[in-house]
Amino acid sequence: MNNFVYNIPTKVYFGENQLENLGAELSKYGKKVLLTYGGGSIKKIGLYDKVVAEISKAGLELFELSGIDPNPRVSSVNAGADICKKEDIDVLLAVGGGSVLDCTKYIGAATYYDGDAWDILLKKAPVEKCLPIITVLTLAATGSEMDAGGVISNPETKDKIGLIFPVMQPKVSFLDPTVTYTVNKFHTACGAADMISHIIEVYFNMNQDLYMLDYVMEGLMKTIIKFAPIAMEKPDDYEARANLMWTSTWAINGFVNGGKRQAWSCHPMEHELSAIYDITHGLGLAILTPRWMEYTLNENTVSKFYQFGVNVFGLDGTLPQMEVAKKSIEMLKDFLFGTLGLSSTLTEIGIDDTNFEIMAKKSVTGGTMYAFQPLAASDIEEIFRMCL
Ligand code: NZQ
Ligand code: ZN
Secondary structure (H helix, E strand, O other), X not given: OOOOOOOOOOEEEEOOOHXXXXXXXXXXXXXXXXXXXXXXXXXHOOHHHHHHHHHHHOOOEEEEEOOOOOOOEHHHHHHHHHHHHHHOOOEEEEEEOHHHHHHHHHHHHHOOOOOOOHHHHOOXXXXXXXXXXXXXXXXXXXXXXXXXEEEEEEOOOOEEEEEEOHHHOOOXXXXXXXXXXXXXXXXXXXXXXXXXXXXXXXXXXXXXXXXXXXXXXXHXXXXXXXXXHHHHHOOOOHHHHHHHHHHHHHHHOOHHHOOOOOOOOHHXXXXXXXXXXXXXXXXXXXXXXXXXXXXXXXXXXXXXXXXXXXXXXXXXOOOOHHHHHHHHHHHHHHHHHHHOOOOOOOHHHOOOXXXXXXXXXXXXXXXXXXXXXXXXXXXXXXXXHHOX
């Protein structure tokens, strides 16, 4: 295995009533707070009032940016950065799901750039500084609360780009499972599909694995498979919501990487889908992942699928490897499309093959995607077709 650096510098307050620490944490970074949020769910669930009360109790000055869309737009990043520059904001407070958190990360970075924030996504502007970010997560899915990445959409160019900058890592994140009780069935299911995909992107790897990390990943996947249906059935089940929330964080905070160096596969493909069709990220991943698995399953890769089938789905390990491998993909489909009830094809959600060629080309910037199995644009186009 390769060497690696372990450094995940986000402090986490996990559980109920932890917001009483919010004022003290914000105060460490200054007086002027920009609160960022989405379309209003935080007001409906009473979280907005609680956050504002803590800010006011701490004697801090509050500014706001609302209306951050799912698949957050670069226009919101620019709007937020303008406020930060004009008001001399000290600290950002993102309250919401991955979209709000991602957007806020780029607001923090764009504050130090005089120009269109899209330049940052195009790698035309360096990111060496970022305002400090504190998050209050309301949806378990992306892991943005404990990673340094973020994905931004540009509807004008129909691009959606994700980058990682260490300076955008949140300083502190508040993870209270009870605030996710109001996440509806669809978004709970999409969150589960997203987090399982984050693990699959790392687990299916041709590098020599660290046995211990494979077991951690299998445990995380089993946790999602066990608790997502419970949370959908009984939205206020604390144990289910807590397990999903902490799993989403650990699925992508870097711990499971263990020095593996390879590109992700389904995420670049999905970002092309949500760039053009504005679909929910987890739904796109649910449709793509089993087809990508079918496409990449062969004699070279079969042992990893076998391991997945036996250790995650409890399949009979005495059966031939290929049989277990194929069955494991069927089990994943049953989970995503049966148990979680997500749409199983692109056709079902109104997407045809019109843009497959261009989407495939854009997924593999640089020619080939050096992933679990190297994929050229023509391979990716074929995988999109398998999703119809
Ligand atoms: O806008 P509001 O009113 O807040 O409503 C949201 C939104 O409509 C709602 N919601 C959130 N918390 C809620 C709630 N509704 C009721 N009760 C609550 N407690 O849910 C809807 C979806 O929210 P969104 O933030 O878009 O979902 P998610 O957390 O799945 O974020 C998706 C975005 O994150 C990116 C995706 O590409 C997508 O743009 N990703 C970010 C990653 C990262 N930073 O590392 C990695 C991921 O792979 C992913 O690409
Ligand atoms: Zn994802």
